[in-house]
Amino acid sequence: SQQGEEDPQALSIQEGENATMNCSYKTSINNLQWYRQNSGRGLVHLILIRSNEREKHSGRLRVTLDTSKKSSSLLITASRAADTASYFCATDAKYGNKLVFGAGTILRVKS
């Protein structure tokens, strides 16, 4: 079963707007990662946040982690048409060795 579940399933915004995607998970984790997948391509790593971190930034990306709520969010600021893609969170079970992906959020940025 999937460890992480993204919300919403799909999101459509205008270029320049911010996009927020959420990920909830069930068991304790060591790390949480976010990936992007463009249509017909493999996944590309965006950012990794550890369980003892609360927030991380990378360019226009901001990731937060709330371990008490077992949730994470990915914020893309000033979105561009090129941000159109599926976004996945991936988590490990705290005592496991596997990275398990959620179902993903499909983001469409309209120009």
Added chain:
Amino acid sequence: DAGVIQSPRHEVTEMGQEVTLRCKPISGHNSLFWYRQTMMRGLELLIYFNNNVPIDDSGMPEDRFSAKMPNASFSTLKIQPSEPRDSAVYFCASSLKVQATNEKLFFGSGTQLSVL
């Protein structure tokens, strides 16, 4: 570096045929993963290797699936015999260190498999 290289990019075969998917990880990477992606089930981890040794194959759906990693630069995923429900995109990924959950994965472009 060329990244993770998968072949073929597309494979169309008939039910009952043997299918072999190939992967070349990034040079120097010590872990290799095979994932399968479908609309219904999302991304599923099939098997992963550390230092060429299979560590966890609990995600392999049936005995029809097998994977090998004879050396650090090559892995295969074989389906024999193939069935229509095996139709999916199969991804290979690699990571630098053995403890993959705190390492980022580098994915190949995938093999789109269609079993008729």
